[in-house]
Amino acid sequence: RQPADSVAVSPVSPGFWADRTPVHEIANGACVNLLTYDAITPLHEASLRGQTQCVELLLSAGAQVDARNIDGSTPLCDACASGSVECVKVLLSHGAKVNPPLYTASPLHEACMNGSSECVRLLIEVGAKLEAHDCHFGTPLHVACAREHVDCVKLLLNAGANVNAAKLHETALHHAAKVKNVDLVEMLIEFGGNVYARDNRGKKPSDYTCETSPTAKCLQYYERLPFSPHRIISLFLLIGVKTFCQHGLAKIAKLNIPRPLRKYLSYN
Template sequence: MRVQVDVRTIHGSTPLCHACAAGSIESVKLLVDHGASINPSLTALTASPLHEACIRGNPDCVQLMIDKGALLEAFDIYFGTPLHAACAKAHFDCALLLLNAGARVNATKFHETALHHVARAERVDLVELLVEFGGDVNITDNLGHKPRDYTKLESPASLCLLHYESNPLSLQQLCRIVLRTVLGTRALELIPKLDISQRIIDYLIYKVP
């Protein structure tokens, strides 16, 4: 008797969605090995397995889903993209994995970006991460609000965003962002093959010394 590995609950979630939400990497691997869909069709009530891993803050599951071809821009009605979900829940490791894999840092849901989410969460580390990957601190949502408008006055996150609004990124930072944007999801594959020094390669792939 063949098991229906992609059988759905009444709300449309698959076993892989639940395994990613639970952070059970062994269950995730087992389901994938038996043909579970990495990108099941989404409904008004469901999120993708990658979304679920990001919402719950399970970086091992996030990386495995990315490696298996999960759609980085899959759109969930409630959160938006997986990056939106990771940032709304303030999961730094998950956001970093998505960005390094080529997720669009300025993707919008109702004109709201991941920076708007981390501003609400008052997470300076995530603000800095998103800006390093090209996050636009001046972009406005459907209410005309910039990310800084969602921070507390004079809070560390507010001051951090104000700094980036007032001080442009360096030329080398801008060049890195442009190159990573052009290469997209193949950046980590192609950059190490460039005929340049290892130090520059490490910088381009955001490798911390």
């Protein structure tokens, strides 16, 4: 209850300047696309903070959904960096572009860097390019492996990401070896990762491991096989694997080949 001498104050027209909020500023015509010196808009800031209601308010007031800051990032990139699935959904519903120009970080890169598997899943569903290439980070798969986000790696590989895509000849398997993550190494090899790939320094993934570590032993095991998963998969493609796969799933389990390779060939 208000005192008898009090005055009811409209939520859009507060009686005192100290009571004013950004909502009041927008309602009174403030520009929602104001830029900082590095081209950051209020929508960038709200998206980076995961503030879904602010994002909705700004977009309703005319904020540019695909505004780019000085680094080329859009609000959708920032929402993915924050891991806010709800912000991502709002931005996409207002037409945010999921695939930016070439050689700049994409929303999918940001989601993989943050380790937000739900954002990764959502972006893949709406058509994010799995092979989007950033000149600094490579593909989203490179980023996810370098940050050891196993769930994101699994989503990318199951969606069809190129396991042997290269950044300066460096593959995701090189990244997995450098961070000494044997689970990542196993997963990448199961999806056809080439254990013999050499980077711009002429080094294989195993060259970045300690000789007695589990990661090194795993890579050395596959290097010693007469045919690595990568080479056998290439051979299958050459002889027409498509004609084999239609009726051959039941036969794959009976093949006398390493278990990881059987698992790989059985994936849908």
